[in-house]
Amino acid sequence: MLYKYCSEHDIPHEQTGKLIVATRFSEIPKLNDILNRGTQNGVDGLKMMDGVDAMKMEPELQCGEAENNGTIFTYNSTVIGGHIDGNEISLHISETKSLKEWNGTSILQPELVLVPKLIVNSAGLSAPTLAKRFTGLQKRVVPPAYYARGCYFTLSNTKAAPFRHLIYPIPEDGGLGVHVTLDLNGQVKFGPDVEWIDGVDDISSFQN
Numbered sequence: 001m002l003y004k005y006c007s008e009h010d011i012p013h014e015q016t017g018k019l020i021v022a023t024r025f026s027e028i029p030k031l032n033d034i035l036n037r038g039t040q041n042g043v044d045g046l047k048m049m050d051g052v053d054a055m056k057m058e059p060e061l062q063c064g065e066a067e068n069n070g071t072i073f074t075y076n077s078t079v080i081g082g083h084i085d086g087n088e089i090s091l092h093i094s095e096t097k098s099l100k101e102w103n104g105t106s107i108l109q110p111e112l113v114l115v116p117k118l119i120v121n122s123a124g125l126s127a128p129t130l131a132k133r134f135t136g137l138q139k140r141v142v143p144p145a146y147y148a149r150g151c152y153f154t155l156s157n158t159k160a161a162p163f164r165h166l167i168y169p170i171p172e173d174g175g176l177g178v179h180v181t182l183d184l185n186g187q188v189k190f191g192p193d194v195e196w197i198d199g200v201d202d203i204s205s206f207q208n
Contacts, residue, residue, distance in 0.1 A: 017045075019054055019061070024073060079123075080108045081133030089134070090115050125200055147199055148174050150192025152181075161188050 006013040022031045031048070038046045051064025067073070078099060082091045092110035102108065123130045128145040131137060155161075161182065169177035174194045181189045 084136030152191030
């Protein structure tokens with residue numbers, strides 16, 4: 001009715017439509033509830049679609065590509081370690097909320113054990129710390145961690161970027177050196193510098 005009123009009275013408007021995206025499998029029933037409620041209330045043009053169709057409408061929208069290929073995401077859970085027995089590796093997993101009271105030294109008991117064919121340790125800065133929590137894994141295969149902090153600086157108060165290319169110095173230890181970066185909006189940034197630090201808080205980074 002509002003769209004009709006705007007049209008009849010020459011009020012500027014645009015009917016763009018809406019995508020409601022379920023980001024995890026458990027949200028699909030809620031999405032069905034929204035669809036049914038809308039249909040019951042006389043809303044026309046509602047339909048369910050998968051991630052592929054949604055991304056055809058909005059190419060920058062990332063929804064479901066991994067899940068369409070068989071991935072299962074598990075939220076609010078943490079890999080607390082594991083063990084290796086021969087050629088078999090097991091993951092020890094607990095609910096993240098159960099770690100809130102952990103003192104960082106007591107033995108953690110897993111609530112779930114998974115035995116996957118392949119494991120990718122992508123825990124970022126916490127990857128070496130996590131790897132050391134796998135019993136049976138030889139210490140020599142865990143690379144030492146070296147921590148550094150880098151800062152970027154943005155070039156402001158310029159009407160046009162002074163550069164059209166990325167400009168790099170000769171690489172230095174710990175990084176590529178302070179270089180010129182151009183983002184997709186043409187914004188110029190300089191960085192990162194390298195500031196070596198002693199370490200990070202293992203417990204907080206491990207739980208995250």
